[in-house]
Amino acid sequence: MLVTGAGAGIGRGISLAFAAAGASVVLGVRKPDQGEAVAEEVRGRGGRAEVVACDVTDPVAVAAAVARAQERFGRLDAVVHNASSPLSSQPVELAEVDPAQWDEHRAVALDAAFHLARASHAPLRAAQGALLVLTSPAGIEGSSRLPFYAMAKAAQRGFVKALAHEWGPDGIRVNGLAPLGMSPAMHAAFAATPDLEPTLAAAVPLGRIGDAEHDIGPAAVFLCGDDARYVTGQTLVVSGGRFTLH
């Protein structure tokens, strides 16, 4: 498995869940030191992990990361595109925000999905594997404060649906996963605004924000595994029931 943005938050949780399921995990991170702690966690639990530098906006770096994953573990069964822009959690006013910020969101969310898809098609076809893209409920219903993030996540959903049609005949499944899970940005927001966590949790029917490793990660493992062999072109919303419109 290759997981981008694997150094923290949802990416860390997904990586740990894959490792717990027996997968060898390649942790794609922008700077190698960002992934070492997660790699150590995996190894400490008896799993296999390797860190690769992978600026997902750079097609050459993406191709190198995919090649390294194949070289290291002999095959590539799944690619999980989880990396997102540092701007993702920064609120803006749509009427005033610099449109150039959209380019940053698009590069990390959408263009990177394109680079990953191009680089991994051959090994995924050989493995009859899966491409999973981490999108968001914001990409379904929009967002008043994160409009460009919502656009990027919606674009990923369109990407997933079209590519699922295109790659189905090759035996490659393409899906989306839209989580409501704890991330470093959310931890920081909760620290800055103590009332935020209980307020947000109260809006979730299951009463809490999802845990990246134990709530979100297993959904990613499912979508990339044989149990989901007839599932493609879908976005699985894992939000404790917070988002039900789909």
Add this chain to the structure above:
Amino acid sequence: MTAARGPLAVVVGADTYLGGRIALSLGRRGCAIVALSRSGLPAAAAERVAAAGADVVAGAIAGDGTGAVAEAIARGARDRAVTIVVHAEVDEAALAPRALLELDPGEWEAACHGPTASAVWTAQAAFGAMAGAGGTLGFVCPSVGMTGAPGRVPLSATSEAIRVLAKSAARNWGAVGITVNAFAPDVAACGPPTADRPAAAVNEAAFTSVDAAEDVAALLVHLGGPDGALLTGATFGTDGGMVMAP
């Protein structure tokens, strides 16, 4: 040019097949038209609108950015209140299906950057033109974004991005009297019929024919009037019932 009779409607992308037809239909429905394009003066579209007896001004959007769109709207509006803005810049080059693996990064960038950036600029410029007095903003988002289709990855991704931009804008701008919606025509309605792309398909159980431009124009006139003032954040299928969103 004849005297203005009805609401002033700005069509961004009047040089496109569907945009020109929307401008014509809006003119026939009594709107005064500002026909804008980024590729130069949409003279042919304006001539057709004028021939239908409508008040029309053609304008070029000089360069990139929100300011360029805002200036073009202001020049065309000439101090008249803008009631309707529609973004209809569906790239006709993107209508020809191409497999993702056939696209190089430059082609991908061109297919995804132009339409989405233009939508952002148009949204912000429309806000500047209509905030306060109110109005309605619409985006043409081919329904293939909701379904996906082989060979349509860039179009599907950009269509979904713009559709969710409409939702985010709707969440923000209702308070200043601006409604924002999306219109989803069949992809075949977005360009002239070709051997590879015959006239728009129709759900024959629902309709025997479909004219997406007429549907979009009729909806815009309704949304721009008092009876449509509370309709916002919606996606209106304008594809003859081919795609019925959940």
